[in-house]
Amino acid sequence: MKFKTILWDFDGVILDSMQVRDFGFREIFKDFKPLDVDKLIDYHRYNGGLSRYVKIRYFFEEIIGRATTEQEILEYASRFSDIMLNALVDQKNLIKDSVSFIKGNYNNYKFHIVSGSDQEELRFLCKALNLDKYFLSIEGSPTAKSKLVKDIIIKHNYAMESTCLIGDSINDFEAADNNEISFFGYNNETLKELSPNYISTFRKDAIKLN
Structure with missing residues (x-):
């Protein structure tokens, strides 16, 4: 059919948008260890269809091994979104x-x-x-x-x-x-x-x- x-x-x-989103994750997590951020980038690239909310939670809970909150996830997601809105509006x-x-x-x-x-x-x-x-x-x-x-x-x-x-x-x-x-x-x-x-x-x- x-x-x-x-x-x-x-x-x-x-x-x-992959390189722009790579940059966005590196930017919002720039105060963390680069090797940990590299692990997030690998996870992000393999799981392109997952939301940033899942990826941010994964960074905190699975990569650096600490608890996070919904509010913290939303704050990081908002910072990520600000970067994306500025960088991706280009034909x-x-x-x-x-x-x-x-x-x-x-x-x-x-x-x-x-x-x-x-x-x-x-x-x-x-x-x-x-x-x-x-x-x-x-x-x-x-x-x-x-x-x-x-x-x-x-x-x-x-x-x-x-x-x-x-x-x-x-x-x-x-x-x-x-x-x-x-x-x-x-x-x-x-x-x-x-x-x-x-x-x-x-x-x-x-x-x-x-």
Whole structure:
């Protein structure tokens, strides 16, 4: 069956933001040991689809081994968001390959964004980058991605067999798998080990979505 609904991850799929987000984590944790921050960066890169709230908690509780509070997590997340809002509002950060497909096909599919990025920040960026008009909804953290996907499917009564998720991390694959929808890896060739569906470039492989 032809896919009718596409759920898009944001970072690494629509926006090339990894280096900027690396910088953001290093900046908010600049008063901690560099080796500990390096461990967080490794965790962040491997788990691109997880929210900053999860990553900040992981840094405190798993890497440096001390308790944290919801208030402390929110404070660090707010500082991180301030850095992101200043650094990411730049058209040069858009991934032209995927964005061209989105602009050319938003009338042919139902598009939604499901991201680990903070929802308010995500909506601000999409509006500033003139992308919001291409998506029926833009959903982000702190709600977990698997739940975002589930809620969208239920709310719009989408058929699972004609719905897919495009992402660049194992967390995106897990969100699709947990909701029993198809997954297409993009911009991360290690995902070929998890799913037979992979988009090298939309110019070449968009036919797979038909």
